[in-house]
Amino acid sequence: MSVLSVLFFTFIRIGLGAFGGGLATIPFIHHELVVSHAWLTEREFAEVVSLAQMTPGPVAVNAATYVGYRLAGFAGSLTATIAVVAAPLALVSAAAWLLSRASGRTKTWAERVQRALRPVVAAMLFGAFWMVVRPLTKxxxxxxxxxxxxxxxxxxxxxxxxxxxxxxxxxxxxxxx
Incomplete structure (x- = not known):
């Protein structure tokens, strides 16, 4: 597979697994970029997250743009950025459309699911915190x-x-x- 294909499918996965917001997905992004593909070292990953936080836009998008450019120049940057945004955008659009047509009982169920997910998102944020802080231990x-x-x-x-x-x-x- 070409570098662009690997970038595309990796960042599609990151985009689809990016539940809970940017910071909550840092452990998942870390796994893909540092552990699975070894595109970044631990220190480089911490720097990418810091840079991504300083620049406008979501962490996953900024990381995709940086890593894509690093691996395959402008084409890699464009490929990774489109991949990380496209699938979640399609899913959110479909969910919004379905919820707009939902009855009262379905809306109540959706609100309960959102309340139940809050503690999970908090735990994911703590995990993200540790991923960023861990390189500081030295x-x-x-x-x-x-x-x-x-x-x-x-x-x-x-x-x-x-x-x-x-x-x-x-x-x-x-x-x-």
Whole structure:
């Protein structure tokens, strides 16, 4: 199979498995990109996630664009990005259409399913947190940096404008680390 085919089918799988939002899918994306295909190292993956968080758009789309470009240039970038978006878009469109025609009982069932999924999504977010934090275990300075910026993030200007926190952390990291 060509690189573009492998990219396409890998990112279709990631797109279809991306339940729970961007951060919740990080462990799944990690498995595909680091474990299954070894396209990225642990450290590179953590950097991709950090970069994907800083740029506009979902984590999976940004990761697809980056990895696709890295493996096959512009064509790979385009292929991976389309693949990660196409299947979920089709599924959500079909689900929205079905729910718009649903009766009262079906809508109640759908609301119950959504409530039941919230704890699962929370667990997935904790898993994503660990995937991003795990590479920090080798350097105590990164743990300290993480704790300091977590504390700073609780203050008003940074809660309203997290972009300021990203700029501050990037500047401090460049100077201190």
């Amino acid at each position: 350097d105590w300075r990164l743990w300290l940096f993480t704790l300091v910026f977590f504390g700073i993030s609780r203050f008003s200007p940074f809660r309203k404008y997290p972009q300021l926190l990203l700029v501050a952390a990037g500047t401090a990291g460049t100077i201190l680390l």
